[in-house]
Structure formats: structure tokens, C-alpha cells
Amino acid sequence: MGAFFMRYHDTTITLRLQLYAVMLLALAPYLFPSAACAQEPAEPVCITCHSTLPEKFSQPVKLWRGSIHAENGIYCNGCHGGDPNDAANAMNPARGFLGVPTETAIPAFCGRCHVGVLKDYLASAHGRKLGKGGPTCVTCHSNHHVVKASLALINEQSCSRCHSFERARVIRAAMQETEAMIVAIDGRISGFKKTGTDTEKLEKELFAVRNQFHTLFHSVDVELVKNDSAQIQADLRKIQVVLDGLDTEHQRRMIAGAAAVSIMLMIALVLHLLRKTYD
Ligand code: HEC
Ligand code: HEC
Ligand code: HEC
Ligand code: HEC
Ligand code: HEC
Numbered sequence: 001m002g003a004f005f006m007r008y009h010d011t012t013i014t015l016r017l018q019l020y021a022v023m024l025l026a027l028a029p030y031l032f033p034s035a036a037c038a039q040e041p042a043e044p045v046c047i048t049c050h051s052t053l054p055e056k057f058s059q060p061v062k063l064w065r066g067s068i069h070a071e072n073g074i075y076c077n078g079c080h081g082g083d084p085n086d087a088a089n090a091m092n093p094a095r096g097f098l099g100v101p102t103e104t105a106i107p108a109f110c111g112r113c114h115v116g117v118l119k120d121y122l123a124s125a126h127g128r129k130l131g132k133g134g135p136t137c138v139t140c141h142s143n144h145h146v147v148k149a150s151l152a153l154i155n156e157q158s159c160s161r162c163h164s165f166e167r168a169r170v171i172r173a174a175m176q177e178t179e180a181m182i183v184a185i186d187g188r189i190s191g192f193k194k195t196g197t198d199t200e201k202l203e204k205e206l207f208a209v210r211n212q213f214h215t216l217f218h219s220v221d222v223e224l225v226k227n228d229s230a231q232i233q234a235d236l237r238k239i240q241v242v243l244d245g246l247d248t249e250h251q252r253r254m255i256a257g258a259a260a261v262s263i264m265l266m267i268a269l270v271l272h273l274l275r276k277t278y279d
Pocket of ligand 2: 074076077079101106138143146
């Protein structure tokens with residue numbers, strides 16, 4: 001750089017270089033995003049320390065890494081409380097550390113965030129048997145490797161631990177039709193999103209209906225599931241109607257686009273022929 005300046009003493013060039021340098025500095029955070037992330041919060045001390053501990057205390061970190069909670073920025077302290085920024089006092093109850101919940105405390109522990117699910121669960125045959133043979137959230141979802149919920153959670157291995165699989169099978173069958181509708185709509189919305197259509201509103205609507213539906217399971221009440229499914233399917237059909245409208249519009253635009261292209265080709269051809277005749 002020094003040699004460069006020695007050779008070109010022309011002041012306009014140095015001035016221009018200075019201007020470029022200033023512009024580059026101003027743009028740096030956008031051009032080199034990694035440098036701009038310096039202020040991003042560091043990983044909680046819970047994770048740094050627990051990663052180095054013996055199996056029993058480091059295992060949760062490994063399991064948690066692959067979870068939907070990790071994906072959504074819910075760290076150890078999201079569930080267990082404590083201070084994620086101060087290693088010396090991280091597990092101090094005075095800093096909100098809750099420790100490990102006992103079996104009967106688990107639903108309330110998870111339910112701080114999953115309020116609707118907790119309500120349905122507590123009112124259900126499962127919730128009423130909490131501490132007396134009923135399953136807790138962790139029985140079905142696990143504690144650290146919690147993944148996106150789906151009907152796959154209702155399976156023989158998990159549901160025949162305490163009673164026959166038959167009742168589980170009945171409730172799963174009642175939910176399958178609605179689930180299939182949700183999956184199909186989700187696929188159609190993603191398709192439109194790829195073509196650049198604004199799908200935010202539809203996504204929000206589906207998200208709300210989906211949540212309502214996935215919570216429903218926790219009642220483990222076949223009659224309730226059947227009744228509520230009817231309403232949920234009606235809501236889903238409203239989204240389908242909007243998607244059908246988008247489909248038609250899309251087709252119309254494709255036809256219009258094809259027509260415009262053919263007209264343009266035709267004009268080009270005519271011009272070409274005209275030029276040939278005059279040449
Ligand atoms: C400096 C190291 C260190 C930090 C930081 C740390 N822990 Fe721990 N943690 C330990 C050790 C060691 C144990 C096992 C011995 C014990 O219970 O004190 C433990 C145990 C635990 C347990 C089990 C307690 C029990 O009663 O069995 C939980 C839950 C836990 N930690 C959560 C957290 C959370 C949440 C954070 C962050 C807010 C955190 N830890 C930060 C070292 C740490
Ligand atoms: C989604 C909530 C949730 C998150 C996030 C979470 N834990 Fe836990 N953890 C639990 C529950 C619930 C239990 C009690 C499980 C049980 O009784 O089966 C538990 C138990 C533990 C235990 C006791 C040992 C064991 O395996 O039973 C330790 C240690 C622990 N967690 C550490 C951590 C650390 C470290 C993190 C962060 C990497 C973390 N937890 C994140 C919910 C969570
Ligand atoms: C600090 C708040 C918080 C706590 C406590 C918490 N979660 Fe979550 N959980 C979330 C967030 C945020 C998401 C991701 C957004 C979503 O899907 O709702 C999530 C997602 C989930 C999902 C997937 C939902 C889906 O859409 O498929 C399940 C299942 C789940 N959590 C179960 C649990 C269980 C079991 C516990 C207790 C061991 C627990 N959560 C504790 C915040 C929390
Ligand atoms: C008997 C097993 C079982 C128990 C107990 C259970 N769940 Fe679920 N959970 C499921 C199944 C199955 C689904 C998926 C239902 C579906 O796909 O429609 C689900 C779905 C979810 C979802 C996603 C629904 C949504 O609103 O996005 C969350 C969150 C969740 N459970 C949290 C919890 C919490 C918190 C508890 C304890 C209060 C709990 N679950 C207890 C089996 C269970
Ligand atoms: C930890 C034991 C346990 C597990 C695991 C378990 N259940 Fe249950 N379930 C119970 C108990 C206890 C009852 C209530 C007493 C009874 O009816 O036997 C019950 C009742 C039910 C009922 C009847 C509800 C009613 O109102 O009559 C259904 C449906 C059900 N469970 C479905 C499931 C499904 C689906 C799964 C798997 C995702 C599952 N259960 C896993 C213990 C369990």
C-alpha cells in the first residue's frame with residue numbers, strides 16, 4: 001500500500017482512495033457479518049461448564065443440542081432457571097435456580113411456557129393420575145431431547161407401557177385425517193413461498209390452527225378430539241379456499257405471461273422480416 005502511494009502522488013487519487021476506505025469501513029458490518037456479531041450473547045455458562053463434566057451431567061448438553069428448544073434459543077436456564085452469565089453463581093437459588101423437578105412438579109415446570117398444553121393435560125385422565133401412574137410431559141417427550149411434536153409420538157412402544165395400545169390407536173385414528181390436511185396445506189404454502197408469493201398471513205393462520213390441534217391430544221378424550229376436529233377442519237378448509245384462489249391467479253398469470261412472450265416473439269419476427277425486405 002505504501003509503495004502504491006509513493007508512485008501515485010496525484011492528490012485526486014489519494015483522496016478517492018480515502019473516500020473508498022471510509023465507505024468500506026461504513027459498509028464493513030454488512031460485508032463481513034461475522035465481525036459484526038461480536039456483541040451476540042456468549043453461550044450460557046451452564047453449557048460451557050456442563051460440557052466438561054462427567055457423563056451424568058454432560059449428557060443433557062448433548063441431548064439438548066439436537067432439540068427443538070436449542071433450535072429456538074431455549075437454553076438450560078430456560079427450564080432450570082439460574083444465572084446464565086455468572087459461572088460462580090449460576091446455580092444459586094437466589095438467582096432463580098430451580099434445580100431438578102420431582103416427577104409431580106414436571107408438568108408445571110414445562111407448563112410455565114406451554115400454558116395451553118398444561119391446562120389440557122391437568123384436566124385429562126393422564127393429568128388426574130399425576131404421581132399415581134399417569135405419564136408426565138417427560139414420559140412422552142423426554143426431558144432434553146425434545147423434538148417437534150407429531151402423531152408419531154403415539155406409538156405402540158410408548159403408549160403400551162401402562163395400558164393396552166387399543167385406546168391410543170383409536171385416538172390416533174381420530175387425529176390422522178386432520179393431520180394429513182395440515183401437512184398438505186403446509187406443503188402448498190411452502191410451494192407458493194418459493195415462487196415469491198407473500199404467504200405470511202397464511203402461515204400465521206396455519207400456525208394458530210396447528211397449535212390448537214396439536215394441543216388437543218393432551219385431553220386424551222376421543223369424543224372431545226372428534227368434536228373439536230370438526231371445527232379445526234372447518235378452519236383449515238378456509239385456508240384451502242384462499243390457496244385455491246392463489247392457484248387460479250397463478251395459472252392466469254402464467255397464461256398472461258406466455259401470451260406476452262408470444263406477442264413479443266411475433267413482433268421480433270415481423271421486425272426481422274421487415275429489415276430483411278428493406279436490406
Ligand atoms: C462452573 C460449573 C457449572 C456451571 C457454570 C453450571 N453448573 Fe450445573 N452443575 C455443575 C456440577 C459440578 C453439578 C453436579 C454437582 C451439583 O449438583 O452441584 C451440576 C449440577 C446441575 C444440575 C443437577 C442438580 C441436581 O440436583 O442434580 C442441574 C439441573 C444443573 N447443574 C443446571 C445448571 C444450569 C441451568 C446452569 C446455568 C444457569 C448450570 N448448571 C451452570 C456445574 C456447573
Ligand atoms: C425443556 C426443559 C429443559 C431444558 C432446556 C434442560 N433441561 Fe435439564 N432437565 C429437565 C427436566 C424436566 C429434568 C428432570 C427429568 C426427569 O426427571 O426425567 C432435567 C434433569 C436434568 C439433570 C439431572 C440429571 C438427569 O439427567 O436427570 C441435569 C444435570 C440437567 N437436567 C442439566 C441440564 C443442562 C446442563 C441443560 C442445558 C444443556 C438442561 N438440563 C436443559 C428439563 C430441561
Ligand atoms: C422457557 C420456555 C419453555 C419451557 C420451560 C419449555 N419449553 Fe418447550 N418450547 C418452548 C419454545 C419457545 C418452543 C419452540 C416454539 C414452539 O414450537 O412452540 C418449544 C417447543 C416445544 C415442543 C415442540 C412443539 C411443536 O411445535 O412441535 C415440545 C414438544 C415441547 N416444547 C415440550 C416441552 C417440554 C416437555 C418441556 C419441559 C420438560 C418444555 N417444553 C419446557 C419453550 C419452552
Ligand atoms: C401421553 C403422552 C403425552 C404427554 C403426557 C404429554 N404430551 Fe405433549 N404431545 C404428545 C403428542 C402425541 C403430541 C402431538 C399431537 C399431534 O401431533 O397432534 C404432543 C404435542 C405437544 C406439543 C405441541 C403442541 C403445540 O401446541 O404446539 C407441546 C408443546 C407439548 N406436547 C408439550 C407437552 C407438555 C408441556 C406436557 C406436560 C404438561 C405434555 N406435552 C404431555 C404426547 C404427550
Ligand atoms: C406412564 C403410564 C402411561 C403412559 C406411558 C400412557 N398412558 Fe394413557 N393412561 C394412563 C393412565 C394411568 C390412564 C388413566 C387410568 C386408566 O384409564 O387406565 C390413562 C388413560 C388413557 C386414555 C383414556 C382416557 C379417558 O378419558 O378414558 C387414553 C385415550 C390414553 N391413556 C392414551 C394414551 C396414549 C395415546 C399414550 C401414548 C402417547 C398413553 N396413553 C401413554 C397411563 C399412561
